[in-house]
Amino acid sequence: MRPLDLLMFSSRAATANRGRSLLMLLAMAIGVFSVILLISLGESARLYVMDQFASLGTNLLIVLPGRSETTGGPPPLLGETPRDLTLEDALALTRSPAIRAICPIVAGSAPVSVPPLERELMVIGATAELYAMRHLTMGQGSFLPPGDPTRGGAVCVLGAKGKSELFGNRQALGQWLRIGQRRFRVIGVLSSTGVSLGEDLGEMIVIPVATAQSLFNTDSLFRIVVEATAPEAIPRAKDSILSIIKARHEGEDDITVITQDAVLATFDRIFKALTLAVAGVAAISLVVAGIMIMNIMLVAVSNRRGEIGLLKALGAPRQQIMRLFLSEAALLSLTGAAAGCLLAYASIRMLSALYPAYLIGLAPWSPVIAVSVALTTGIVFGVLPARRAAKLEPALALSRR
Amino acid sequence: MIHLANVERVFQVGESEVHALRHVTLHVAAGDYLSIMGPSGSGKSTLLHLIGLLDQPDSGTFELDAVAVAGLDESQQARLRREKIGFVFQFFHLVPRLTAAENIELPLMLAGLDLAERRQRVDAAMAAFGLSDRAHHRPDQLSGGQRQRVAIARATIMRPAVILADEPTGNLDRAAGHEVIDILENLNRQGMTLIMVTHDPELGQRARRRIQMIDGRIENDSGAPG
Ligand SMILES: Nc1ncnc2c1ncn2[C@@H]1O[C@H](COP(=O)(O)OP(=O)(O)O)[C@@H](O)[C@H]1O
Numbered sequence: 001m002r003p004l005d006l007l008m009f010s011s012r013a014a015t016a017n018r019g020r021s022l023l024m025l026l027a028m029a030i031g032v033f034s035v036i037l038l039i040s041l042g043e044s045a046r047l048y049v050m051d052q053f054a055s056l057g058t059n060l061l062i063v064l065p066g067r068s069e070t071t072g073g074p075p076p077l078l079g080e081t082p083r084d085l086t087l088e089d090a091l092a093l094t095r096s097p098a099i100r101a102i103c104p105i106v107a108g109s110a111p112v113s114v115p116p117l118e119r120e121l122m123v124i125g126a127t128a129e130l131y132a133m134r135h136l137t138m139g140q141g142s143f144l145p146p147g148d149p150t151r152g153g154a155v156c157v158l159g160a161k162g163k164s165e166l167f168g169n170r171q172a173l174g175q176w177l178r179i180g181q182r183r184f185r186v187i188g189v190l191s192s193t194g195v196s197l198g199e200d201l202g203e204m205i206v207i208p209v210a211t212a213q214s215l216f217n218t219d220s221l222f223r224i225v226v227e228a229t230a231p232e233a234i235p236r237a238k239d240s241i242l243s244i245i246k247a248r249h250e251g252e253d254d255i256t257v258i259t260q261d262a263v264l265a266t267f268d269r270i271f272k273a274l275t276l277a278v279a280g281v282a283a284i285s286l287v288v289a290g291i292m293i294m295n296i297m298l299v300a301v302s303n304r305r306g307e308i309g310l311l312k313a314l315g316a317p318r319q320q321i322m323r324l325f326l327s328e329a330a331l332l333s334l335t336g337a338a339a340g341c342l343l344a345y346a347s348i349r350m351l352s353a354l355y356p357a358y359l360i361g362l363a364p365w366s367p368v369i370a371v372s373v374a375l376t377t378g379i380v381f382g383v384l385p386a387r388r389a390a391k392l393e394p395a396l397a398l399s400r401r
Numbered sequence: 402m403i404h405l406a407n408v409e410r411v412f413q414v415g416e417s418e419v420h421a422l423r424h425v426t427l428h429v430a431a432g433d434y435l436s437i438m439g440p441s442g443s444g445k446s447t448l449l450h451l452i453g454l455l456d457q458p459d460s461g462t463f464e465l466d467a468v469a470v471a472g473l474d475e476s477q478q479a480r481l482r483r484e485k486i487g488f489v490f491q492f493f494h495l496v497p498r499l500t501a502a503e504n505i506e507l508p509l510m511l512a513g514l515d516l517a518e519r520r521q522r523v524d525a526a527m528a529a530f531g532l533s534d535r536a537h538h539r540p541d542q543l544s545g546g547q548r549q550r551v552a553i554a555r556a557t558i559m560r561p562a563v564i565l566a567d568e569p570t571g572n573l574d575r576a577a578g579h580e581v582i583d584i585l586e587n588l589n590r591q592g593m594t595l596i597m598v599t600h601d602p603e604l605g606q607r608a609r610r611r612i613q614m615i616d617g618r619i620e621n622d623s624g625a626p627g
């Protein structure tokens with residue numbers, strides 16, 4: 001039998017019983033649709049996060065107090081802090097030729113008030129370097145002035161949201177506000193450039209790091225952000241950070257240095273695992289579709305016993321009968337998969353039109369995966385019915401008993 | 402060309418055994434015209450299925466064209482069915498979704514012949530059986546006589562050596578029945594061996610050789626040697 005004849009014969013057999021075939025198509029289409037959609041959404045989420053990281057700058061390292069047990073792994077969740085990082089530690093780092101700039105950071109929340117209004121804001125103690133490192137942009141005024149980090153000052157830079165909550169539409173620049181009991185003059189307002197990695201820049205208020213230390217009554221730092229001179233210098237920067245701090249901490253390795261690479265790789269792994277997991281769940285619906293195919297094909301075989309007997313009487317060997325029924329199952333699966341692909345494609349187009357910021361797109365390999373899984377499912381679950389058809393006793397199939 | 406010797410066929414029905422064929426010995430020469438008659442359940446269809454390679458004997462030997470059928474594998478048997486045997490059934494067994502022409506074309510398609518040759522042979526067969534104006538009708542748009550003519554055209558399109566007809570007129574009125582018998586006898590005159598099961602004694606009498614079966618045995622054979 002010629003391949004084209006085989007195809008025509010199976011497709012006509014498949015279309016002869018519309019209800020049955022539509023049911024099968026629907027099951028397969030839903031399975032393929034959910035696999036593609038979930039893979040694409042997972043992949044888009046991953047790309048979105050990667051993109052966010054990249055916008056932080058790629059030469060950055062973060063120094064945290066406390067030692068993480070696994071080197072190169074994610075930052076410690078419950079790291080004990082045996083020895084604090086101090087401002088002097090941070091300044092010592094600038095000796096390394098691999099390091100272009102540092103920014104010591106103190107963080108905490110505190111009540112910020114412009115009587116009669118009061119808001120709890122994230123207070124960040126930092127230096128002028130933070131501006132370039134985090135790619136901040138000013139809405140009004142200027143950022144913290146450069147100068148000796150050990151000397152504070154009663155000035156602050158407000159996030160956009162904090163500004164509108166405390167001042168409304170009034171001019172904030174040059175005004176005074178209170179953080180705790182201290183008075184600060186507003187020298188700048190950040191522009192409202194959204195969210196960066198979950199930290200809402202709009203709700204933050206930046207003050208000089210030394211002032212923040214005395215505000216929170218501490219000598220220690222929350223972290224130090226370090227910028228290497230070049231991406232290639234990151235390993236050298238990391239080594240020199242470790243050795244400088246070790247020397248200052250009486251030979252103890254009690255800090256953790258996170259590079260962007262490591263964080264990026266961790267996030268990448270997490271997202272890929274998540275995407276695979278949801279795709280696996282969706283693939284269960286493909287198995288359900290496969291079982292439906294098997295059922296429907298079994299019914300078809302028993303309804304078409306006469307036809308199968310006839311084909312045998314006309315000289316079709318078992319193998320050919322088997323091929324006829326297998327290609328019918330494959331054809332239905334493929335058509336269903338194609339419908340599912342189209343549906344998924346349309347939904348993704350719609351989602352990306354609705355939420356352009358999230359970069360939602362069709363994961364390029366997802367249709368390939370979904371269609372090959374669908375085809376495999378159709379054929380695997382089509383084997384049992386096809387074998388049953390092939391094994392039918394022709395004499396019995398032809399007699400109407 | 403057909404040699405059955407001491408053939409038995411036993412069906413297991415639940416606990417009991419049904420002897421559909423008992424010690425059947427039958428030799429049929431090429432080009433012969435046989436009718437097989439007998440009461441219902443006497444094994445006529447079973448015999449026809451054995452000759453047509455749709456069933457295997459439990460014991461005894463069967464040779465078709467001097468080839469021992471028992472030694473052939475499944476695909477070789479299928480090939481013999483395809484090339485040497487044409488079946489005609491009481492209930493026609495047309496594929497309902499295919500047109501008359503496509504039903505007739507089916508054996509050619511299974512054999513993998515090319516399209517031009519198929520078309521030409523189908524057209525010739527349709528003309529020969531007076532079906533040309535029914536080519537694109539589906540079975541449910543045809544009369545019983547027309548359906549059986551389509552079935553005969555399909556059975557003979559591969560130019561088989563043997564036609565096996567199991568009560569080909571059983572579902573037809575008298576006129577259509579006679580028409581079908583005429584066609585079959587005409588094919589026999591052209592050289593095809595015709596073996597026909599029938600209930601109708603009048604039709605049975607027309608055959609050159611008549612076989613009477615009772616309870617799985619050949620009770621009477623008008624053409625038996627000696
Ligand atoms: N596949 C089968 N399974 C069980 N019994 C069968 C089968 N085929 C035929 N028989 C039995 O064998 C006997 C002969 O059947 P059959 O050849 O169809 O008779 P006929 O065609 O002469 O009416 C009957 O008793 C029938 O019930």
Ligand SMILES: [Mg+2]
Nearest residue numbers: 445446447567
């Ligand atoms: Mg019968």
